[in-house]
Amino acid sequence: MAEFDTSHVKNIVLLGHAGSGKTSLAECMLFEAGIINRKGSILEKNTVADYHELEQERGNSIFSKLLHTKWRGYKINIIDTPGYDDFVGEVISALRVADTGVMLLNAVMGVEVGTDIIWDYTEQFKTPMIFAVNKLDDDNADFDKTVAEAKNHFGSKVAVVQYPRQTGAGFHEIIDVLRMTMYKFTDGGGKPEKLPIPDDEKARAEELHKELVEAVASNDETLMEKYFDKGELDEDEMKEGMKKAMIHHDLFPLFCLSAERNMGSGRLMGFIDNVCPSANEMPAQITKAGDTLTCDAGGPACIFIYKTVSEPHVGELSFFKVYSGTVKSGMELENETTGVSEKINQLFMVEGNKRTAVNELVAGDIGATLKLKNTHTNNTLHIRGKNYDLPSIEFPPPNMTVAIEPAKKGEEEKLSLALHQLREEDPTLIVEVSQELKQTLIHCQGDMHLAVAKWKIEHNHKLEVKFIKPRIPYRETIRKVADSSYRHKKQSGGAGQFGEVYMRIEPWYEGMPEPTDISVRARDVHNLDWGGKLVFYNCIVGGAIDARFLPSILKGVMEKMHVGPLTGSYVRDVRVCVYDGKMHPVDSNDISFKIAGLQAFRQAFQQADPQILEPIYHVEVLCPDDLTGAVMGDLQSRRAIVEGIDSEGQFQKVISRVPLAEMDGFSSSLRSITKGQAKFKSSFLEYAAMPFELQRKLIDEYAKTDREEIVA
Ligand SMILES: Nc1nc2c(ncn2[C@@H]2O[C@H](COP(=O)(O)OP(=O)(O)O)[C@@H](O)[C@H]2O)c(=O)[nH]1
Numbered sequence: 112m113a114e115f116d117t118s119h120v121k122n123i124v125l126l127g128h129a130g131s132g133k134t135s136l137a138e139c140m141l142f143e144a145g146i147i148n149r150k151g152s153i154l155e156k157n158t159v160a161d162y163h164e165l166e167q168e169r170g171n172s173i174f175s176k177l178l179h180t181k182w183r184g185y186k187i188n189i190i191d192t193p194g195y196d197d198f199v200g201e202v203i204s205a206l207r208v209a210d211t212g213v214m215l216l217n218a219v220m221g222v223e224v225g226t227d228i229i230w231d232y233t234e235q236f237k238t239p240m241i242f243a244v245n246k247l248d249d250d251n252a253d254f255d256k257t258v259a260e261a262k263n264h265f266g267s268k269v270a271v272v273q274y275p276r277q278t279g280a281g282f283h284e285i286i287d288v289l290r291m292t293m294y295k296f297t298d299g300g301g302k303p304e305k306l307p308i309p310d311d312e313k314a315r316a317e318e319l320h321k322e323l324v325e326a327v328a329s330n331d332e333t334l335m336e337k338y339f340d341k342g343e344l345d346e347d348e349m350k351e352g353m354k355k356a357m358i359h360h361d362l363f364p365l366f367c368l369s370a371e372r373n374m375g376s377g378r379l380m381g382f383i384d385n386v387c388p389s390a391n392e393m394p395a396q397i398t399k400a401g402d403t404l405t406c407d408a409g410g411p412a413c414i415f416i417y418k419t420v421s422e423p424h425v426g427e428l429s430f431f432k433v434y435s436g437t438v439k440s441g442m443e444l445e446n447e448t449t450g451v452s453e454k455i456n457q458l459f460m461v462e463g464n465k466r467t468a469v470n471e472l473v474a475g476d477i478g479a480t481l482k483l484k485n486t487h488t489n490n491t492l493h494i495r496g497k498n499y500d501l502p503s504i505e506f507p508p509p510n511m512t513v514a515i516e517p518a519k520k521g522e523e524e525k526l527s528l529a530l531h532q533l534r535e536e537d538p539t540l541i542v543e544v545s546q547e548l549k550q551t552l553i554h555c556q557g558d559m560h561l562a563v564a565k566w567k568i569e570h571n572h573k574l575e576v577k578f579i580k581p582r583i584p585y586r587e588t589i590r591k592v593a594d595s596s597y598r599h600k601k602q603s604g605g606a607g608q609f610g611e612v613y614m615r616i617e618p619w620y621e622g623m624p625e626p627t628d629i630s631v632r633a634r635d636v637h638n639l640d641w642g643g644k645l646v647f648y649n650c651i652v653g654g655a656i657d658a659r660f661l662p663s664i665l666k667g668v669m670e671k672m673h674v675g676p677l678t679g680s681y682v683r684d685v686r687v688c689v690y691d692g693k694m695h696p697v698d699s700n701d702i703s704f705k706i707a708g709l710q711a712f713r714q715a716f717q718q719a720d721p722q723i724l725e726p727i728y729h730v731e732v733l734c735p736d737d738l739t740g741a742v743m744g745d746l747q748s749r750r751a752i753v754e755g756i757d758s759e760g761q762f763q764k765v766i767s768r769v770p771l772a773e774m775d776g777f778s779s780s781l782r783s784i785t786k787g788q789a790k791f792k793s794s795f796l797e798y799a800a801m802p803f804e805l806q807r808k809l810i811d812e813y814a815k816t817d818r819e820e821i822v823a
């Protein structure tokens with residue numbers, strides 16, 4: 112038998128901007144429940160959650176961690192998450208399996224950009240949310256300002272359940288307007304004394320109590336009627352009303368904390384146990400095939416893998432949530448995605464880097480298993496005879512790209528293995544072997560994300576690597592019409608070669624009119640892999656060139672389009688009309704026409720006012736008002752065009768277009784000029800012409816490189 116049934120398991124995720132106190136709160140929860148007998152601290156580098164060497168080195172969380180605690184008959188699974196948006200993938204996967212989010216607000220800083228970004232995801236998942244205002248012991252803490260910012264940012268659904276009697280060094284008392292009690296802590300924190308609300312706080316407490324009751328009642332008609340009748344709601348009515356409103360994302364209760372001094376976490380856990388929904392009170396999961404999967408320990412076993420970690424000397428750990436049935440050790444489950452059958456040899460409850468073996472885990476619980484054969488993050492495993500496949504976690508697209516190389520030649524194979532494993536653990540890291548740029552690219556979320564990847568490669572794979580600036584995928588095109596002809600003739604030794612081609616090339620655009628002065632006999636439209644089009648027309652009259660040679664001419668043109676004449680970049684958006692030429696009865700063959708086609712195209716291209724296009728990215732930076740100037744200054748030094756500034760709550764969103772060639776180092780530069788108070792998103796927008804002098808530079812550089820012509 113499992114120790115806790117489904118309704119006694121709660122899954123929470125700790126969220127918030129970096130430094131808001133999530134890891135410290137997790138430590139308090141574990142300590143208060145007696146899971147650990149010494150409370151660790153960030154400073155001493157001995158918390159349960161930040162156990163990773165790299166986290167201790169850097170002093171903040173990088174990976175999400177599964178912990179659990181037991182409080183008054185309930186098991187609370189806690190996922191501690193990193194606050195920097197470089198690691199937002201860890202937050203998203205945790206949100207996928209959590210049933211309540213606890214968003215920490217730093218009472219010194221108020222609502223920060225990290226809070227805002229994570230909030231957007233909680234809205235997508237509709238995760239029931241609690242706010243916890245932390246650091247109330249800090250002399251610069253401002254509770255009222257933090258609450259005002261939260262209401263301004265997240266709306267009137269933010270409902271104050273607790274407020275501090277005093278903040279700063281004197282923070283010892285929390286007034287709870289749900290219980291209408293005052294909790295008084297000693298200097299050491301821990302278990303508070305419960306006292307009546309003092310007279311001088313009664314008016315405020317009663318006003319906030321009324322606000323809270325009204326907020327709960329306003330979400331439910333029966334409760335509203337009861338409230339009108341009695342002028343009050345009893346504890347059970349409040350509990351049920353709050354739970355329902357939280358499930359519908361209509362109420363976000365707000366609590367008070369000092370994680371540093373261990374004040375407030377016990378009451379928070381009590382609220383999680385009594386009010387926050389268990390997995391079976393949340394909307395049922397719908398499989399990809401449309402089946403409803405009820406969270407019931409007696410149902411068919413089904414688990415979903417939300418995270419994979421490769422632990423040195425241990426192997427691959429798969430973290431999962433049981434969405435239906437009961438998983439037992441020794442069970443065989445089928446992986447719906449990969450088709451393999453997996454034996455669940457060991458089941459674990461997890462506390463940071465410690466694992467406790469258990470025999471079974473019921474629906475609604477979260478745990479881990481080891482050494483599955485072919486199972487990855489986002490896979491669903493189920494008992495034989497079902498086809499359950501649960502919706503995947505959608506990870507955000509990457510924000511920045513670098514090229515990676517082993518420091519020593521000859522270690523390419525080792526690097527590719529290391530990257531494979533990195534990718535397995537971290538779905539927000541994308542590895543691309545670019546044929547076009549002849550580089551291995553890492554697409555990631557930001558510079559800290561990259562630093563972590565480097566650390567893992569160096570420590571776990573004992574491989575030195577270097578990051579280099581990625582080449583830019585420029586494009587070449589033309590702006591004018593040009594004609595050319597080329598005769599390829601070779602008669603030295605053996606069989607001769609002969610082919611002559613006349614062609615016209617024009618800039619292609621959607622809806623361009625057909626030629627009027629020549630008649631088109633065959634049309635060939637190619638959507639190019641690298642974007643844009645090649646439109647190839649056979650306009651030969653009177654059999655000047657046999658139709659069978661046209662594919663060879665096209666091949667020659669295509670070959671040159673792969674290695675553009677200006678910089679060797681791909682060519683796009685050209686219409687080619689082959690309208691005349693000559694054949695030789697004996698010497699004409701495919702190769703001759705391919706060469707003639709290629710050379711004619713090259714000549715015409717040079718006369719057609721060619722230009723280089725560069726990739727432009729859409730970049731959005733979210734930052735506090737007083738930092739917009741600095742952010743815009745940095746952007747403008749990157750040839751960016753600032754297109755507008757929108758306000759988002761108390762933040763400003765600077766919207767701009769920036770050439771990819773100038774994005775190098777943006778992530779770290781932004782972090783340093785804003786001290787981590789700004790976040791950015793970037794995505795490919797379009798190709799646009801480069802400034803003339805920069806084009807000149809690229810062309811001159813390319814002319815200097817040794818290159819072999821790709822001519823057969
Ligand atoms: N004064 C004060 N400092 C705190 C409190 N909670 C956390 N801290 C400190 O704030 C820093 C960040 O805490 P941490 O738990 O790592 O935050 P996280 O990034 O949200 O996990 C650490 O130096 C903590 O010691 C608190 O309640 N009061």
Ligand SMILES: [Mg+2]
Binds near residue numbers: 135191193
């Ligand atoms: Mg942390």
